[in-house]
Amino acid sequence: MKQTGLAVFIIVFSLLGIVMMNSAYVVDQTEQAVITQFGEPMSGPVVEPGLHWKTPFIQIVHTFDKRILNWDGYPSEVTTLDKKLIWVDVAGRWRIEDPLRFLQAIQNERNAQSRLDAIMDGETRNVISRYNLVEVVRSTNTILEKKDKDQLDIDVVFDKIEVGRNTITREILNAARPTAKELGIELIDIRIKRINYIRDVLVTVYERMIAERKRAAEQLRSEGQGVRAEIEGQRQRDLKKITSEAYMKVQAVKGKADAEATRIYGEAYSKDPDFYAFVTTLEKYPQALQNSRAVLTTDNEFLKYLKRSE
Amino acid sequence: MDIRYPNEGMPKLSPMRFGPWLLPLILLFLAFAATSSLFYQVDQDEEGVVQRFGKYVRTTTPGLHMKLPFGIEIVTNVPVKHVFNEEFGYRTLQPGVRTIYAGREASPAQGTMRMSREFQGGMDPYLEESLMLTGDLNIAVVEWIVQYLIKDPVQYAFNVRDSQETIRNMSEAVMRLVVGDHTINEVLTKGRVEIQHEAKKMLQDLLDDYNAGIEVRNVILQDVTPPNEVKASFNEVNQALQEKEKMINQARQEYNRVIPRAKGEAEQQILEAEGYAQERTNKAKGDAERFLLAWEEYRKAPLVTKKRLYLEMTAKLYPEIGEKIIIDESQKSLLPLWNLNPKKEGDQS
Numbered sequence: 001m002k003q004t005g006l007a008v009f010i011i012v013f014s015l016l017g018i019v020m021m022n023s024a025y026v027v028d029q030t031e032q033a034v035i036t037q038f039g040e041p042m043s044g045p046v047v048e049p050g051l052h053w054k055t056p057f058i059q060i061v062h063t064f065d066k067r068i069l070n071w072d073g074y075p076s077e078v079t080t081l082d083k084k085l086i087w088v089d090v091a092g093r094w095r096i097e098d099p100l101r102f103l104q105a106i107q108n109e110r111n112a113q114s115r116l117d118a119i120m121d122g123e124t125r126n127v128i129s130r131y132n133l134v135e136v137v138r139s140t141n142t143i144l145e146k147k148d149k150d151q152l153d154i155d156v157v158f159d160k161i162e163v164g165r166n167t168i169t170r171e172i173l174n175a176a177r178p179t180a181k182e183l184g185i186e187l188i189d190i191r192i193k194r195i196n197y198i199r200d201v202l203v204t205v206y207e208r209m210i211a212e213r214k215r216a217a218e219q220l221r222s223e224g225q226g227v228r229a230e231i232e233g234q235r236q237r238d239l240k241k242i243t244s245e246a247y248m249k250v251q252a253v254k255g256k257a258d259a260e261a262t263r264i265y266g267e268a269y270s271k272d273p274d275f276y277a278f279v280t281t282l283e284k285y286p287q288a289l290q291n292s293r294a295v296l297t298t299d300n301e302f303l304k305y306l307k308r309s310e
Numbered sequence: 311m312d313i314r315y316p317n318e319g320m321p322k323l324s325p326m327r328f329g330p331w332l333l334p335l336i337l338l339f340l341a342f343a344a345t346s347s348l349f350y351q352v353d354q355d356e357e358g359v360v361q362r363f364g365k366y367v368r369t370t371t372p373g374l375h376m377k378l379p380f381g382i383e384i385v386t387n388v389p390v391k392h393v394f395n396e397e398f399g400y401r402t403l404q405p406g407v408r409t410i411y412a413g414r415e416a417s418p419a420q421g422t423m424r425m426s427r428e429f430q431g432g433m434d435p436y437l438e439e440s441l442m443l444t445g446d447l448n449i450a451v452v453e454w455i456v457q458y459l460i461k462d463p464v465q466y467a468f469n470v471r472d473s474q475e476t477i478r479n480m481s482e483a484v485m486r487l488v489v490g491d492h493t494i495n496e497v498l499t500k501g502r503v504e505i506q507h508e509a510k511k512m513l514q515d516l517l518d519d520y521n522a523g524i525e526v527r528n529v530i531l532q533d534v535t536p537p538n539e540v541k542a543s544f545n546e547v548n549q550a551l552q553e554k555e556k557m558i559n560q561a562r563q564e565y566n567r568v569i570p571r572a573k574g575e576a577e578q579q580i581l582e583a584e585g586y587a588q589e590r591t592n593k594a595k596g597d598a599e600r601f602l603l604a605w606e607e608y609r610k611a612p613l614v615t616k617k618r619l620y621l622e623m624t625a626k627l628y629p630e631i632g633e634k635i636i637i638d639e640s641q642k643s644l645l646p647l648w649n650l651n652p653k654k655e656g657d658q659s
Contacts, residue, residue: 224554246576257587268598
């Protein structure tokens with residue numbers, strides 16, 4: 001009789017346990033829950049984390065993530081207003097704002113991802129096709145201030161943007177939000193993750209870049225040649241100036257000296273021109289008549305004593 | 311005959327037999343289970359986030375702690391000191407080695423990275439991460455790395471799901487936004503520091519908007535290059551720049567080689583001229599002085615001085631003259647018989 005008592009006790013205890021287990025549920029800090037009864041929603045979203053109670057078996061708990069979730073769509077091929085063909089990859093952050101509505105409209109997150117894909121693809125195309133490519137790429141006009149500061153930025157014209165990247169993404173966000181809201185989704189943030197030219201267009205862009213670079217290279221070289229010619233010209237000019245000025249000075253100095261010497265000589269010799277003539281001529285004879293052949297008579301001062309003694 | 315039953319002789323394993331042992335065993339088991347789920351350890355570089363029935367209750371510091379057992383309280387250890395690296399445009403397989411993957415693993419469930427159709431066509435997936443448009447609508451290949459750490463474990467654990475993917479997506483978006491406001495030349499060269507700074511700030515602001523509990527420590531640009539297809543022409547520009555500078559330097563060098571030397575030579579010539587001048591005037595002065603002194607002496611005894619001078623001259627002169635023929639004064643002419651061979655003994659009279 002004890003055994004049956006124990007068995008009954010165990011069975012009752014287990015049944016109670018099962019009932020208990022099914023009437024308590026845990027909502028994690030990261031979750032929110034919706035309770036349905038026979039398919040009908042019962043109480044609003046339970047967002048308080050912790051241990052909660054419900055009617056066992058009859059009521060079912062559906063939990064959803066309360067956190068900020070990622071959405072990253074497939075890239076869309078879009079044509080901009082200025083006919084540029086690009087890939088745009090948009091990514092965003094969303095949250096299940098109204099789990100009840102979410103449950104009714106989408107049921108689960110995987111469906112949500114594909115619904116978001118569809119919505120975002122449409123809106124992205126809509127918005128971007130109304131703008132030029134440069135508006136999608138740039139967000140400010142600060143680039144305009146930088147032109148000419150870099151000698152390699154030659155000839156590049158920077159357009160002024162009216163709208164900018166951030167405004168465009170905000171437009172996409174605002175366009176998609178209402179639709180998402182109906183599904184119980186709050187679209188928090190949309191960003192353009194990637195933009196790139198289509199493969200075929202890339203080739204043309206590369207060609208343009210190459211041509212621009214070639215032009216820049218040409219310009220640099222010709223600038224170099226220009227400056228070089230300038231310096232060379234300067235060199236020749238300065239050289240001529242220096243040498244000619246030097247010549248001028250040299251001639252002046254020499255001339256002055258020559259004049260001075262002439263004056264000194266003149267001053268001295270003119271005191272007695274005859275004596276000067278006599279002395280100078282005498283000095284010159286030995287050198288002048290060196291190694292010559294002379295016929296001398298005894299009628300000169302030196303040789304007269306050869307004949308006689310006075 | 312004895313019939314042996316299989317279990318005969320062995321003790322029967324019935325619960326009833328274990329009667330006295332059962333309860334203590336169960337209790338021991340329970341105690342053991344309780345103890346192991348009662349204690350938990352938090353490592354030095356972690357903090358423990360404790361949830362009771364799913365609800366966040368407290369954060370614990372490193373060390374050994376107690377919690378309510380049997381799943382009533384759960385602890386998640388969050389590495390708050392670890393610096394995470396996210397690489398873009400490349401992956402380091404092992405330190406020092408870089409290769410290109412053929413594909414990329416999808417992260418589980420909702421966090422799937424979608425590859426574009428281009429990649430599915432076989433393009434390098436990391437090139438997709440790194441190709442971007444600059445503000446002047448050129449294309450650059452930008453590789454970078456984002457370093458971050460968890461600054462608030464509670465926010466990190468409960469506010470954003472898939473933090474890593476969120477950070478990656480936003481990093482790409484932010485980097486492209488910043489690069490989209492700069493020219494290609496800035497991106498390649500001198501705008502790098504500015505770009506890193508702007509990207510870091512923007513990324514941090516975004517993460518703070520989401521209360522992600524993340525602190526961005528660094529955004530560092532790695533290789534930033536023009537696409538392979540245009541690299542050659544970019545190099546050409548650099549070369550042209552160098553050529554230009556070389557041309558200018560050479561011209562300047564030539565100038566510096568020629569002009570100072572010319573100046574030096576000019577100086578020298580002038581000095582030489584001055585030397586000449588000095589010499590000339592000194593000589594003149596000397597000559598004049600000598601003449602005047604001689605003249606002074608001459609004036610004192612003119613005839614005698616003249617004769618003396620004359621004779622001194624002839625003494626010097628006559629040895630200089632090579633061949634001398636002395637004839638009488640009355641001789642009127644010479645026989646015109648010149649020795650054609652001057653070396654032989656002459657026989658003229």
